[in-house]
Amino acid sequence: MKLKIVQEDPWLEDYKEEIYQRWVRFQRAYDEIKTPDKGLKEFASGHDYFGINFDKSKHAWIYREWAPEAQALFLIGDFNNWNRTSHPLKMDEWGVWSIELPYEVYKDNFVHKSLVKVHVISEKGGLDRIPAYIRRVVQDENTKDFSGQLWFPEKPFVWTDKGYRPVHDKEGLLIYECHVGMGLEEEAVGSYLDFADKILPKIRDLGYNAIQLMAVMEHPYYGSFGYHVSSFFCPSSRFGTPEDLKYLVNKAHEIGLAVIMDVVHSHAVQNVAEGLNAFDGSDHQYFHSGPRGYHEVWDSKLFDYGKWEVKRFLLSNLKYWLEEFHFDGFRFDGVTSMLYFHHGLTTFDHFEKYFLKDVDWDAIIYLQLANSLIKEVKPYAISIAEDVSGMPGLCRLPAEGGVGFDYRLAMGVPDFYIKMLKEKKDEEWDILEFWKELSDRRYKEKTIAYAESHDQALVGDKSIAFWLMDKEMYFHMRVGDESIVIDRGIALHKLLRLFTIGLGGEGYLNFMGNEFGHPEWVDFPREGNNWSYKYARRQWSLAEDKDLKYQFLLNWDRSMLALIKAHKVLCAPFADQVHADPANKVVIFRRGALLFAFSFNPQVAIADYKFKAPEMGQYRLVLNSDDVQYGGFGRIDNSLAYFTDQKQQLSIYMTNRTALVFEKFD
Template sequence: MKLKIVQEDPWLEDYKEEIHQRWVRFQLAYEALTTKGEGLSSFASGHEYFGINFDKEKQVWIYREWAPEAKALFLIGDFNQWDRNTHPLTRDEWGVWEIVLPYAEYKDRLVHKSLVKVHVVAANGKQDRIPAYIRRVVQDEESKDFSGQIWSPESPFTWEDQNFTPDYTKDGLLIYECHVGMGLEVEAVGTYRAFADEILPKIKNLGYNAIQLMAVMEHPYYGSFGYHVSSFFCPSSRFGTPEDLKYLVNKAHGLGLAVIMDVVHSHAVQNVSEGLNGFDGSDHQYFHAGPRGYHEVWDSKLFDYGKWEVKRFLLSNLKYWLEEFHFDGFRFDGVTSMLYFHHGLTTFDHFEKYFEKDVDWDAITYLQLANALIKEVKPSAISIAEDVSGMPGLCRLPAEGGVGFDYRLAMGVPDFYIKMLKEKKDEEWDILEFWKELSDRRYKEKTIAYAESHDQALVGDKSIAFWLMDKEMYFHMQVGDENIIIDRGIAIHKLLRLFTIGLGGEGYLNFMGNEFGHPEWVDFPREGNNWSYQYARRQWSLAEDKKLKYQYLISWDKSMIAVMKQYHILNAPFADQVHADPENKVIIFTRGPLLFAFSFNPQKAIADYKFRAPSMGQYRLVLNSDDKQFGGFGRIDTSKAYFTDQKQQLSIYMTNRTALVFEKYD
């Protein structure tokens, strides 16, 4: 049987059976989890059964934990003076432990903000652990020890976003990637509420229609950027309370911004005290046993996606964030690592590597289930895959032979840009290579393009602005201070962003601050920098200071986004190349109703530059990177009308390191 992706791509013909089998495996798994005909949502309600929950009907607290190989469990906390013997749990035949605490008896002891843990007796000894499904974890300021916390405020949060439904069909998906902790300018850890009040309006003003929140799930080490998760159902308490996070999401929705969560289901922190590792005394409860359960590069644990309770845990986690916090979708971190036993640490030079050797079918089935659940729980929600391998069908429905994601990240684009900046002189850049890198993507699989994300800004690497201008940014960013390195940097910074959003996909992403060329790198507090927050913040004042050139870059970003939205470019079909001139480093293409002209030439400005237009008629400029308001030199008359000649040619002034965008009008 040929599924749709095979019908549309003859190169997949040799793998039609493997593609069909991943559809079969999904169907079997779906049927197994939905035997009562209630859909996946019923199965994905583990957080309502496991963990510490209050039964209003019976007026009791119930704590349940899945720990099949544990010998004994005891609930401990400030409610019983941390006594490890007084509150044992009982085990059922499936390895689920339970204790029931009547509200009448514990109403003054087990209360909102009570601290709790579970004492586990197992083959690896006796340890105090944090319940797997706990909803909040806090850290003691003195001992630095983490504990679970009962979170049961008297009044529920009042949502005001009932009329908000994200709609990307008109403008496309424009994502602003954010980290709450480093979102403020002060040298400290930011909070959910401060970010909501101070930063969200800035993002809205720039024209983006979605934010992507990093580091939401609780993680012991701040410097992990939130990717070594310990407690999967806990919003990180270092940024505030669960209500504070809800306040942020609610405010974003009020501003018309969707909120996408950076979810980490690809691995988990190896820590025993804070995480899931060895919870029931074995090395194979939530994770694969032995070496297969350990990621050597990330120093973390790897989930066993074939296990029933692991699927319940992770699927419930997705449902919880969608329903409890009103998130509008997920960016799945580390998808490449999930898809393959080698975790992507290879070269993908043949189709067989996508379908035969070293492919983790359990992980693929889990991701198919996850995407199906997301649409079932919240049909408007989206899912984004962080995959560098280019697996065919990743963003197609399972019934078509796919995995079910809505978008994939164009991870090769920023790597390509950095490679060009590091290894080649401007004179050596090949515009056809640029075109291929940005336009080479799979048919009917939507892509989110980006020039750089948080990865490129981390210590040890540099943002594009810093690669371009480096230390000169410290001395020559004042308006009126002429500097050839800064001029080059500002010009190329603008070109790469427009080239990316205009050509690279159906969505666009920017990491906060990079739109105005934020200097330096991201470096979280650590012993090596004397626990400084100097580089774990965003200096918004740089872009707001009219005496500095950062204003030009943020003005360009805002205008660029506005043009993309006005002409619906991200939802337009693939671009068509109109003209390529490798010698002069000029490339021209159309997408939607717009004509894009780029000159990557480092020196030559060409008057009366002629090329065949896509159609006869009159054209006018709608965006010009050489405009003085964007830090350009103002060499081009933006009010001029452009007419095709009898040969359907347009003549333009193609200045060096310039991007021009035209529209045809009558």
């Protein structure tokens, strides 16, 4: 049987059976979960059964924990003075332990904000652990130990976002990737509330329609950027309370921003004290046993996606964030690592690497179930895959032979840009190579393009602005201060961003601060920098200072996004190459109703540059990177009208290192 992705791509013909089996395996897994009276959404309600929940019928708190190889479990905490034997749990035949705490007995000491843990006895001895499904974890300021915290606020949060829907299907997905903790200018950890009140308006003012929140799930080490998760159902308490996070999401919705969560289901922190590792004493409860359960590069544990309770845990986690915190979808971290036994540490130079022995079927099934669940819970929700491998069908429905994501990240684009900046002089750049890198993506699989994300901003690497201008940014960013290095950097920074958003996909992503060329890398407090917050922040004042040149890049970003949205460029089909001139480093393409012209030429400006237009008629300039408001030299008259000649040619002034956008009008 040929599924749709095979019908549309003859290169997949040799793998039609494996693609069909991909669908069969998913359908079988889906049917195993689905019963006559229960479906995927009910299966993904583990958080309502496991962990600490109030049972109204029994008028009691019930705590349940799946720990099949544990010998005994005891609930401990402030409520019983941390007595490790007074409150034992009982185990059923499925390895689920439970205990009931009648409300009338415990109403005065099992209360809001009190601390709890579970004492687990296994063949390795006894350890105090944090319940797997706990919904809040806090760290003791003195001991630095983490504990679960009961969270029973008197008044539930009042949502005012009823009826909100993302608008990415109407104007394209424009993502502002951000980290709450380093979102402020102060050398401190920012809060959910401060981010909501101070930073969200900046993001909306620029024209983005979505934020992607990093580091939401609780992680013991701040410097992990949120990627070593310990407690999957907990909003990180270092930024505030669960209600504070709800306030942030609600505020974002009120001003028209979708909120996408950076979800980490590809691995987990290996810490025993804070995380899931060896929870019941075994090395194979949530994770694979032995070497298969350990990621050497990330120093973390790897989930066993074939296990029933692991699937329930992770799927419930998605449903919880969608329903409890009103998130509008997820960006799945580390999808490449999930898809393959080698975790992507290879070269993907042949189609067989996507379908044969190195592919983890259990992980693919989990991702298919996850994407199906997301749409069942919230039909308009967004799912994005961080995949560098280019797995065919990743962003197609399971019934078509795919995995079910809405978008994939174009991870090769920033790597390509950095490679060009590091290894080649401007004179050696090949504009056809640029074209191929940005336009080479799979048919009917939506892509989010980006020039740089948080990865390129981390200490040890450099942002594009830093690669272009380096230390000169500290000395020559004042308006009126002449610098060839800064002029080149500002010009190319604008070109690379417009080239990316115009050509690279159906969505666009920017990491906070990069829109104005933030001059510093990201370095979280650590022993090596004397626990400093100096580089774990964003200096918004630089872009707001009219005496500095950062404002020009910010102006460009705002105008660029406004144009892209107004003309629905990201919703348009693939771009058509209109003209390519490698000798002069000029490339011109049409996407939607706009005509994009780029000159990457480092020196030569051509006064009468001619090329064949897509259509006869009159054109006008709607965006010009050489305009003085964007830090350009003002060499081009923005008011001119451009008419095609008898040969359907346009003649323009193509200045060096310039991007021009035209629209046809009557």
